[in-house]
Amino acid sequence: MAFSFAGASNPLMILMPNIDRNEIRKFEEPTAFWWDKKGEFKGLHDINPLRLAYIADRTALAGKRVVDVGCGGGILAEAMARHGARVTGIDAADAPLVAARSHAETSGLKIIYRRTTAEEMANASPRSFDVATCMELLEHVPDPPSVVRACGHLVKPGGAVFFGTLNRTLRSFLLAIIAAEYILGIVKKGTHTYRRFIKPSEIDRWAATAGLLHQDLTGLYYNPVFKRMGLGGSSAVNYLMQFTKLEENDTLNNALL
Numbered sequence: 001m002a003f004s005f006a007g008a009s010n011p012l013m014i015l016m017p018n019i020d021r022n023e024i025r026k027f028e029e030p031t032a033f034w035w036d037k038k039g040e041f042k043g044l045h046d047i048n049p050l051r052l053a054y055i056a057d058r059t060a061l062a063g064k065r066v067v068d069v070g071c072g073g074g075i076l077a078e079a080m081a082r083h084g085a086r087v088t089g090i091d092a093a094d095a096p097l098v099a100a101r102s103h104a105e106t107s108g109l110k111i112i113y114r115r116t117t118a119e120e121m122a123n124a125s126p127r128s129f130d131v132a133t134c135m136e137l138l139e140h141v142p143d144p145p146s147v148v149r150a151c152g153h154l155v156k157p158g159g160a161v162f163f164g165t166l167n168r169t170l171r172s173f174l175l176a177i178i179a180a181e182y183i184l185g186i187v188k189k190g191t192h193t194y195r196r197f198i199k200p201s202e203i204d205r206w207a208a209t210a211g212l213l214h215q216d217l218t219g220l221y222y223n224p225v226f227k228r229m230g231l232g233g234s235s236a237v238n239y240l241m242q243f244t245k246l247e248e249n250d251t252l253n254n255a256l257l
């Protein structure tokens, strides 16, 4: 793997890709489970229609070039491709990409899948996408600001960037870790680490340095026991965010005036 540095917060990132091997190992397992809708990634399947609705309501997808950063087995990538998007899915681990490629083929969908990081891709092909999506990834990387900035570099001016992750609150600790991993067992133990959870204000701060203008913050509610879910309401646990990449000659201050 080539080294990456686009937007890295830590100078060591120039020599090391923004990847946590322990995090990657969690996803480097047999490939079949990604598409088992009742399996380990049930939660991602359950909330996927909400994520898709959030994105599709805010940006046109048909014919657009979309990069899905940390695409995993392609759950969101496929949904966007079905909406007519020309999707490139990137992931740092091999196993999810094997599952993603084989499932896209079975589904008859043309999706490009590549093993790389957001930073590498942003270095190689800046401003080459209309839309970037980055769902349930930021809480797994050592330097999330660097990924946020790389997503900003990946899209063209005027393009849309979407993030989805877990907030760092007492409620998210109790629900996303204690309840989901230890009481209900719907997420594998050790999948999430509380200190890696991210506050929306932190994403706002990192995004601003990449010329990304905050458009929206929406809470995503998910109750796996009663299979109830929806958008809106509190963003104390899961949330989605939308940003717009400013035009080259625009500054964040001008845009905010």
Ligand code: SAH
Residues within 6 Å of the ligand: 018, 019, 020, 023, 024, 027, 044, 069, 070, 071, 072, 073, 074, 075, 076, 090, 091, 092, 093, 096, 116, 117, 118, 134, 135, 136, 137, 140, 141
């Ligand atoms: N975005 C998908 C999958 C989320 S699981 C979805 O929401 O459906 C997190 C994925 O991020 C895993 O597939 C893991 O391999 C990948 N990943 C972890 N660190 C990464 C990094 N630094 N760059 C790119 N992908 C990474």
